[in-house]
Amino acid sequence: MTKPEESATTGADLLVKALIDEEVEVVFGYPGGAVLPIYDSLFKQNRLRHILVRHEQAAVHAAEGYARSTGKVGVVLVTSGPGATNAVTGLTDALMDSIPIVCLTGQVPTHLIGNDAFQEADTTGITRPCTKHNYLVKSVSDLARSVHEAFYVARSGRPGPVVIDLPKDVLMNKHEYVPPPKVAVTHKSYRPQIKPDPKKIEQAVEMMAAAKRPVFYAGGGVINSGPKASKLLTQLVHLTGFPVTNTLMGLGAFPASDKQFLGMLGMHGTYEANLAMHGCDVMINIGARFDDRITGNLSKFSPGSKKIHADIDPSSINKNVHVDLAIVGDATAVLEEMIKLWKARQPKVDQKALKAWWAEIETWRARNCLAYKPNKQVIKPQYALERLYHHIKDKDHYITTEVGQHQMWAAQFLKFEQPNRWMTSGGLGTMGYGFPAALGVQIAHPEALVIDVAGEASILMNIQELSTAAQYRLPVKIFVLNNHYMGMVRQWQELLHGGRYSESYSESLPDFVKVAEAFGAKGLRCEDPAKLDDTIKEMIDLKHPVIVDVIVDEKENCFPMIPSGAAHNEMLLGPEDRQSTTVSEEGMVLV
Amino acid sequence: MSKDTIVAHTISVLVANEPGILARVVGLFSGRGYNIESLTVAETNAKESQSRITIVTKGTPMIIEQIKAQLDRLVPVYRVRDLTVEGPHIERELALVKVKGVGEKRVEALRLADVFRAKVIDAKSDSFVFEVTGNTDKVQTFIGLMEALGLVDVVRTGIVAMSRGGEAL
Numbered sequence: 024m025t026k027p028e029e030s031a032t033t034g035a036d037l038l039v040k041a042l043i044d045e046e047v048e049v050v051f052g053y054p055g056g057a058v059l060p061i062y063d064s065l066f067k068q069n070r071l072r073h074i075l076v077r078h079e080q081a082a083v084h085a086a087e088g089y090a091r092s093t094g095k096v097g098v099v100l101v102t103s104g105p106g107a108t109n110a111v112t113g114l115t116d117a118l119m120d121s122i123p124i125v126c127l128t129g130q131v132p133t134h135l136i137g138n139d140a141f142q143e144a145d146t147t148g149i150t151r152p153c154t155k156h157n158y159l160v161k162s163v164s165d166l167a168r169s170v171h172e173a174f175y176v177a178r179s180g181r182p183g184p185v186v187i188d189l190p191k192d193v194l195m196n197k198h199e200y201v202p203p204p205k206v207a208v209t210h211k212s213y214r215p216q217i218k219p220d221p222k223k224i225e226q227a228v229e230m231m232a233a234a235k236r237p238v239f240y241a242g243g244g245v246i247n248s249g250p251k252a253s254k255l256l257t258q259l260v261h262l263t264g265f266p267v268t269n270t271l272m273g274l275g276a277f278p279a280s281d282k283q284f285l286g287m288l289g290m291h292g293t294y295e296a297n298l299a300m301h302g303c304d305v306m307i308n309i310g311a312r313f314d315d316r317i318t319g320n321l322s323k324f325s326p327g328s329k330k331i332h333a334d335i336d337p338s339s340i341n342k343n344v345h346v347d348l349a350i351v352g353d354a355t356a357v358l359e360e361m362i363k364l365w366k367a368r369q370p371k372v373d374q375k376a377l378k379a380w381w382a383e384i385e386t387w388r389a390r391n392c393l394a395y396k397p398n399k400q401v402i403k404p405q406y407a408l409e410r411l412y413h414h415i416k417d418k419d420h421y422i423t424t425e426v427g428q429h430q431m432w433a434a435q436f437l438k439f440e441q442p443n444r445w446m447t448s449g450g451l452g453t454m455g456y457g458f459p460a461a462l463g464v465q466i467a468h469p470e471a472l473v474i475d476v477a478g479e480a481s482i483l484m485n486i487q488e489l490s491t492a493a494q495y496r497l498p499v500k501i502f503v504l505n506n507h508y509m510g511m512v513r514q515w516q517e518l519l520h521g522g523r524y525s526e527s528y529s530e531s532l533p534d535f536v537k538v539a540e541a542f543g544a545k546g547l548r549c550e551d552p553a554k555l556d557d558t559i560k561e562m563i564d565l566k567h568p569v570i571v572d573v574i575v576d577e578k579e580n581c582f583p584m585i586p587s588g589a590a591h592n593e594m595l596l597g598p599e600d601r602q603s604t605t606v607s608e609e610g611m612v613l614v
Numbered sequence: 615m616s617k618d619t620i621v622a623h624t625i626s627v628l629v630a631n632e633p634g635i636l637a638r639v640v641g642l643f644s645g646r647g648y649n650i651e652s653l654t655v656a657e658t659n660a661k662e663s664q665s666r667i668t669i670v671t672k673g674t675p676m677i678i679e680q681i682k683a684q685l686d687r688l689v690p691v692y693r694v695r696d697l698t699v700e701g702p703h704i705e706r707e708l709a710l711v712k713v714k715g716v717g718e719k720r721v722e723a724l725r726l727a728d729v730f731r732a733k734v735i736d737a738k739s740d741s742f743v744f745e746v747t748g749n750t751d752k753v754q755t756f757i758g759l760m761e762a763l764g765l766v767d768v769v770r771t772g773i774v775a776m777s778r779g780g781e782a783l
Contacts, residue, residue, distance in 0.1 A: 147634060152645050156689040159633065176689055212630050212692040338683035341676060345617075 034163040034194040035060035038127070041170040043070050044203050047098050049089060049466055050074070051082040055102020056142060057129025060194040074466060074495060077487040079106050081459035083113020083184075084485070087122045088463030091446050092421055094249055096177050097463065099126040104142030107188075108149065112453060114184045115153040119450025120272060121247055123182035125173050126154075132192035133161055146188045155183030156213075163196040171203040172210070180215025181336040182247055215335060219352030224360045226348055227307070227331050231361075232370030234305035236380045237265040240288065243272030243449070244310015244334060246442045248354035253277065253442040255358035256309065262365055264377060266384055268296035270311045272449040275439035285384065289317040290585045291431040294392035294596060295384055297583070300325050301591035302383070308332045310354045313344040314450070315613070323590030333357040392583045392596055393435050402552050404429065404504045404575040408436035408476070411502060414559045420472040421464045423447065425457040425481030428510035428581045433476040455484025458501060462488060465497040472500070472563065479505040479572075480529050489542035492568035500562050501570045503535060506577045514580045519587075519606050535572040544568035587613040622651060622672045623698040624705060624775045625682065628783055630690040631657050631665040638688050639667060648673060648681050652707075652772035664692065666783070668774050695783055697775050705775040709753045710735070711744045715764030723763040730756045741766075 032040070038061060042050070049072045054062045065073050076082040079101045086097025097117075101110050107128040117124045128150075131140040147159045156176050158169045166189075173185040231237060239260055245252045253276045260267045260283050267277050268288040277284055286293035288300055300306065306328045311317065313332075318324040324344060332340050333350040340349040350357055395405045422437055423446040424430040430447055439445050446464060448456040461475040475482075482503055492499055504510075512527040536546030545567045549558040555573070562571050585594045588610020629635050636655055643650050651670040658666040671681055678696070686694045697703040711732070713723045720742075727734065727744050730752065736743035746756050750773060757768055777783075 148637070151634065151638060151641055157634075210689075213689040336687065338680065338687050340683070341679055342683075345676065 031197040031199055033060065033064070034166050034189070034196055034198070035064040037163070037167050037198065037200050038170060038189070038194070039064045039068060039071060040200055041167045041203070042098065045096070045171065045174045047096070048072060050098045050100050051076055051085040051089070051463065052100030053077075053079050053082060053102065053106060055106050055129060057103035057131060057191050058100060058106075058127075058189070058194075060191065061100060061127070061129075061189075073100070074462075075491065076459065076462075077490050078485065079109035080112050080455065081462075081485050081488045081491070083110050083117065083124065083126065084453075084456050084459035085463035085466070086124050086126075087113065087117050087120075087456075088423060088446050088460030089467045090122050090124060090463075091246075091460075092443050092464040093467045094443065096123040096125055096174055099124060101126070101128055102142065103129040103131055103146070104144045106142075107144055107146040111149060111153055112451075114150055114186065116448055116451040116453045116456060117184040118153050118155065120448065121182050121243060122184065123177040124184035125170075125177050126184060126186045128186055128188050130159070130188045130190040133190045134192070136190065146186065150186045153184070154186050157186035157188065159188045159190075160193050161190070163193050163198040166193060166198070167201040171201075175210065176213060180213075181244075216337075216351045217335070217353045217356055219333065219350045219357045219360055221360065223348060223350045224357070224364055227333075227350060228361060228364045228368060228370065230305055230329055230331060230348065231263060231265075231307060231365075232368070232372060234265070235373050235376035236302060236304040237263070237307065237377075238285075238299045238303040238305075239265055239267035239307045239309065240270070240300065240311055241267060241273045241276050241309045242270040242311025245273055245276040245354045248310065248335075250442055252310075252354040252358060255355060255362060257281070259358055259362050259365070262362065263372070265307075266299055266381070268292070268299065270314070270317060270449075271434055271447060273311060274434060274445045275442040278440045279438035280440060285388075287434050289314075290319070291435065291581055291583065293435075294390050294583055294594065295387040297585065297591040297594055298387045299384055303328045306330045308334075308346070309357065310334060312339040313342070315343070318343060319585045320588050320590045325591070390596065395579070398576065399552060402549065402555060402573060402575045404432050404506065404579055405436055406552065407502075407504060407555060407573050407575060408432050410555050411474070411476075411559055412437050414556070414563060415472060415474065418472045418563070419468075419470070420444070420474065421446070421461075421468060423457040423460040423464060423473070423475045425475070425477045425484075426452045426454045427478045427481060427512075428506075428514060428579075429476055429478045429481075429504040431511075431581045432504070437476075454481040458482060458485050458499070459488050461499045461501075462491055462495075462497055465499050466495070473498075474500045474502055477501050477503045478510060479503055479507065479532055479535070480509045482570075483533075486538065489539065489544050489568065489570075493543035497568060498566050499568050501568075502562070503570060503572050504575050505532075505535070505572050506575050506579065507532065508577060511581070517580065519611060535570050539568075539570040544570060546570050546572065548572040548574070550574040586610060617676065618674055620672050620674060621678065621698075622670060623678050623696055624703065624773060625669045625671060625685070626695045626697055626775060626783055627667040627669065627685055628692040629665050629667060629688075630692070631663045632690055635665065635690050636667075638690070639669075639685065642684055642688070643671070643681075646680075646684065648677065654772045654774050668772070670773050693783060695777075697777055700777065702778040703775055704778060705749050705773050706747060707750055707753055707771050707773050708745065708747045709757065709768060709770040711746060711757060711760055711765065712741065712767035713744065713760050713764045714741045714766045716740050719763045723760060726756070726759050726763075732756060
């Protein structure tokens with residue numbers, strides 16, 4: 024090495040140094056012309072581990088899985104143009120589900136920007152609506168500061184993806200390194216509110232204390248706030264004796280085996296959770312956003328309740344549902360303050376009313392809404408998941424999913440006792456999410472059992488990542504519930520479009536066992552309910568990436584279901600219900 | 615006021631003057647289906663590199679609340695103030711109005727311009743360019759009157775607004 028100005032380093036080296044200072048351990052990426060200087064810097068060090076994916080979309084999903092299972096920021100590195108555009112789906116997914124991601128994109132050199140250069144795309148323009156924030160670094164002197172700021176923005180407040188677009192000349196130019204600020208500095212314009220207003224907490228506790236039919240409704244915000252928030256939620260729920268339901272993104276925020284847990288709510292939520300939401304008089308929403316999958320028909324949503332909504336993002340409040348009490352703050356801080364005040368006040372809850380409320384809930388629970396008809400000839404998807412859960416529940420396990428029927432069944436039939444164990448694409452509903460996400464989880468937790476519950480259609484959307492799994496010997500299990508249909512599409516066509524199964528049959532499927540083998544993974548298949556247990560055990564015992572092709576009932580539908588445009592108390596409990604309900608015209612236009 | 619009433623609000627937004635900030639604001643409105651009736655932007659504090667955006671938008675009270683929350687969520691946004699609800703404020707806009715004509719119409723245009731305190735900032739033997747300042751109503755009325763007198767071109771700044779009294783944004 025020559026000795027130029029001692030402290031000056033290239034932009035690429037500065038970047039790597041900044042990443043290390045931000046305590047990054049793993050980068051998921053794919054090289055290309057514009058990011059070659061960064062790959063050169065990575066080559067010269069051994070602090071940062073780079074995981075080579077096979078498609079940039081998968082890099083982002085893998086980083087999401089890594090982030091969501093660890094609470095750290097996931098880091099992505101892709102090249103300019105197609106590298107960046109391929110990452111867009113992942114970035115949008117991370118934005119919708121509030122996952123902290125820093126995505127480094129290469130860019131053509133500054134003097135070529137705007138010239139339609141080779142592999143040029145307006146990355147900051149394209150990613151503006153699908154990131155929390157983005158940067159185009161035009162000078163190497165801004166590089167380190169931008170990286171530190173990006174990490175702060177990604178992980179603080181409501182987390183989200185941040186893109187840093189890096190022109191190639193900026194990566195080659197030299198400058199002195201700027202370390203991250205030692206004390207937490209306040210950003211000049213971005214200041215998320217963490218601590219809730221004490222007056223609001225007081226009002227909330229008063230409303231809760233006066234409740235006769237209360238329900239806690241907790242979402243992904245509790246998970247994002249860190250494991251402490253889940254502990255506090257559990258504590259507050261126990262303290263009050265109130266029932267609690269979790270959203271799809273909130274599963275694991277409250278232990279599923281706890282008696283006070285009503286299961287997931289929403290379109291495919293449990294009967295008891297949805298009816299409790301419909302009939303409650305005080306709703307305490309912690310870190311959930313009244314998503315349309317949760318509320319169903321807005322005008323009929325929980326008509327008789329006073330609503331408390333605690334969220335770190337003020338724009339989530341009063342967006343879909345008007346609430347009576349808005350609390351802006353981080354879930355941990357909000358729950359902490361609520362517990363403190365509840366304990367200090369020792370409020371006299373109307374125990375008689377609460378008991379009557381629980382009795383009503385128990386009658387709903389007794390409907391056993393997740394029941395299905397067992398079958399000895401063909402594997403029911405619900406049965407497959409029940410058996411899967413039976414074999415994994417005592418193991419250190421993480422679950423990811425793709426999107427569709429299998430995802431909803433997984434949410435219903437797998438039980439989550441802890442936060443950060445369940446990775447699914449909730450907001451965007453991205454088919455192809457689960458497998459790369461599972462790779463990211465496995466990288467973060469090398470010894471754990473990581474399972475991607477998949478459908479045969481979804482898994483084909485990022486199947487190329489088997490190559491990544493093989494290269495890094497990641498023993499991820501892909502548990503395919505193969506019903507030869509895009510199941511959720513088929514279900515909607517059956518219920519809403521007169522059974523005209525337009526393009527939803529999975530024609531010309533590959534032999535998944537052979538696909539697995541071709542990539543150096545293991546493939547298993549099971550068609551017989553009697554052999555399912557053995558197959559699952561074999562899958563768990565294999566120290567390889569495995570695809571298990573579970574051939575399930577083609578016509579099974581996912582129930583309970585709130586049809587589009589319907590209210591929580593108009594849910595369908597099973598196939599018998601479906602003739603009696605017609606979906607309104609208003610409902611037909613909804614997705 | 616009913617929850618479905620559409621109301622116009624004038625919103626002041628103090629932002630970091632950095633590349634793409636206007637695109638972020640405008641993209642937010644188009645992406646979420648909000649209306650922009652008028653939008654003005656210019657740097658107002660060169661030392662701190664801050665710009666001030668004035669937006670006039672329409673929506674139900676719930677939508678207006680959303681617009682403000684969404685704007686405030688943007689990383690480079692310092693402050694969002696709804697001037698319509700936060701006490702008395704003043705609004706001004708400026709228009710340049712080009713009128714072509716001779717004879718009696720020309721004289722009448724000049725006379726009306728005087729009534730509206732519009733300034734002549736360009737004159738040819740058969741045309742004027744007037745500069746008129748005021749609230750939207752006044753500017754609109756003036757332009758309307760010029761239509762019959764040979765109006766050929768109009769350009770407007772959109773509304774800039776500020777609260778009354780000694781307080782800064």
